[in-house]
Amino acid sequence: MxxxxxxxxxxxxxxxxxxxxxxxxxxxxxxxxxxxxxxxxxxxxxxxxxxxxxxxxxxxxxxxxxxxxxxxxxxxxxxxxxxxxxxxxxxxxxxxxxxxxxxxxxxxxAREAISEFTTRANHPDPGVRETIAFQLPSLSTPATLGLVADTVKAMTQDLDPDVRYYALYALFEPEEGLGLDDQERHQLAKQFLRDPDRQIQTYARKILAT
Structure with a gap:
């Protein structure tokens, strides 16, 4: 060219x-x-x-x-x-x-840049937080798995429903690799059966049905 x-x-x-x-x-x-x-x-x-x-x-x-x-x-x-x-x-x-x-x-x-994600988990812009909830799990390593899981778990309490949804997805879906077993997934899902967002309620019921 x-x-x-x-x-x-x-x-x-x-x-x-x-x-x-x-x-x-x-x-x-x-x-x-x-x-x-x-x-x-x-x-x-x-x-x-x-x-x-x-x-x-x-x-x-x-x-x-x-x-x-x-x-x-x-x-x-x-x-x-x-x-x-x-x-x-x-x-x-x-x-x-x-x-x-x-x-x-x-x-x-960029796994070496994982702190750039975790330190922005409380960013004032919900779009930034949504990006972090969605992308952060892909950057985890055995050494950072605990940090990533804790960060994502905290984001399930976010005020924005899209952020909560992506954080829950990261925790619920085994391919994301955040280490939750079936019992932990079900216990977490029960907490969101009455979430204000209907999409999250539906997702929680789906997890409990599996």
Missing amino acids: THKDLQDLVASALAELRQESADSPVPNIVSLQSLGSREVFDEASRLCDADDSLQRELGVRILRELGPQDSEGRRTYSDEAIPLLLEMLKNEIDPGMTRRILQALAFNS
Whole structure:
């Protein structure tokens, strides 16, 4: 791919972001991620340092899924992308961008950055907390399993129903690997049969029926 081709693709991806809705396809962003080349990584890094917030968002979106994952969940440029994302996160105050950076870290299996998730479990923005409840379990290791489980358990008491739901999902679903046995799952589910949110009530009944 020539430099001009890459710049044209980036311009098309930026246009996608300007018009993006919740369910709209983003083929140009996917194309950039799929290329997985050094040139795309360098361009994403440049975008992450831009003054324009939309360009920074595109840079983070590219890094989130740039190239294939290995058996440990790391991507081709994860070792370089993770420090860059952490530096962005350090100074970020916008909740939307904070969510995107955390998602990008999780999609690069940044287990070394787990404290960036656990220390934000009480973030004032519910979208950030929802992202943490959803992504945190994927970053656990045998050494951090207790910390992750305790953090997620605390998030089941969140005032936001979406945060509670994702925290419960992480604890209830065995594939999430947070170590609850059937008895513990059932005891926890009973506590949410009268949750104010009907989706959570339904989910708790489903767990008790299994």
